[in-house]
Amino acid sequence: MTKKGRVFSGARPTGRQHLGNYLGAMRNYVALQDDYDCIYCVVDVHALTTLETTLELKQNTYDMALDWLAVGIRPEESVVFVQSHVPQVMELHTYLSMVTPLGKLxxxxxxxxxxxxxxxxxxxxxxxxPVLMAADILLYGTDFVPVGIDQAPHLEFTREVVRSFNYRYGKPVLKEPQMKATSVPKVLGIDGVQKMSKSLNNHIELAATPEETTQRVMQMVTDPARVRRSDPGNPDVCNVFSLHKIFSPQADVDMVNVECRRAGIGCVDCKKLLAKNLNAHLESFRARRTDLDKNPAYIWDVLDDGARRANVLAEGTMVNVRSAIGLP
Ligand code: SF4
Structure with a gap:
């Protein structure tokens, strides 16, 4: 089937993925594969800007790639690789930095x-x-970058870099990527206040056991105004209900929406129901992950193969870039 173009997206190696990663990026990665040639990159070099130690970098890279494959990224179609395995990105970053005013950054x-x-x-x-990020995108002749509306300025920056580079060297060597607007829901952590994040320890890991998942769900903060079981609640301000709307069958969502408001269901039962539905939703992911994890060499092979394919695309771009600049 003819695809509609090439998509690039990268994510820092944050290890085992959580519900926020799944809803914010991973499920979209899977869906995009049907219509686009997709390139998904574990951006380990980006991570170095803020990491205090690199001791867990390799394991985190493995765990993230494992979760990506388990969730449904198809490496025989999509290019899945690690940023540092294609060193041309550093070279392009250097050239792009020469056409980027410091004040802008x-x-x-x-x-x-x-x-x-x-x-x-x-x-x-x-x-x-942002210049390295632009290099990531431009190195592979990307047509589309899936971004939420709040990240749109980043992509606009990349597009400006393309225009500056092409103007400076007088050739349309780099392609201006387009934004693939994506709705990225803000997924709150179990504290019900902050965005779900590993560093805040308010996350629910996709690969957690059903028991661990249930335990995390039972810790979720609910409607703060509902103090006693007999108090009517407001599902519209409750993070448990937000997750019900994503992971529960419509009948359960409708029931909670009605019963919560008239104190017909307690928060404990409501959470148990969510945990049950969430565990059912994650069952096939977990089975596939366990299976894949039995053969770590396969995960590294996928990343090696992805790097080889990415390298071909990268070198194609760099030949033109070096020639346009006039490098001997
Ligand atoms: S019953 Fe459910 S939706 Fe209502 S406040 Fe409790 S946990 Fe939230």
């Missing part, structure tokens, strides 16, 4: 956020992060 809100988050390690990599 230090003015980006994301740079200011990173400085705030890492006050003791404001390194050059943090400044050049």
């Amino acid at each position: 230090t003015d980006l809100p994301t740079f200011k956020d990173k400085v705030r988050e890492n006050p003791n390690n404001i390194n050059y990599g943090l400044v050049g992060y």
Whole structure:
């Protein structure tokens, strides 16, 4: 089947993935494969800008790739690889940095956020992060980048870099990628307040056992105004209900929506129901993950093969880039 173009997306190696990763990116990665040639990259070099130690980098890379494959990314179709395995990205990053004004980078809100988050390690990599990201996208002749609306400025930055580069060297060597607008739901953690994140330990891992998952669901914060079992609740402000709407059958969603408001169901039973539905939803993922995990060499082979295929695309771009610049 003819595909509609090439999609690129990258994610930092954060290890075992959680529900927030699944709803925010992974399920979309799987769906995109039907219509696009997809390139999915574990961006380990990006991670170096803020990592204090690299001891877990390899394991985290493995775990993330394992989860990606278990969830339904098809390596025989999609290119799945590790950023540092295609070193041309560093070369392109250097060339792109020559057409990027420094002030533009230090003015980006994301740079200011990173400085705030890492006050003791404001390194050059943090400044050049968007340029490396542009190199990731442009190296593979990407047509579309799936981004949520809040990340749109990043992509616009990449498009500006393309225009600057092509203008500077007088040839349309790099392709301007288009935004593939994606709805990225904000998935709250079990605290019901902050975005689900491993570092905040408010996450629910996809690969957790059914018992662990149930335990995490039972810890979820509910409607804070519902103090006693007899108090009517408001599902619209409850994170448990938000997850019901994603993982439970419509009949359960409708029932909770009605019964919560008239105190017909208690929060304990409501959470048990969610845990049951969530575990059912994750059952096939877990079975596939356990199966794949029996043969770690296969996961590394997939990443090696992905790097080989990515390398071919990358070198095709770099030949034109070097020639346009006039490098001997
Ligand atoms: S019954 Fe369910 S939806 Fe209502 S407040 Fe409790 S956990 Fe939330």
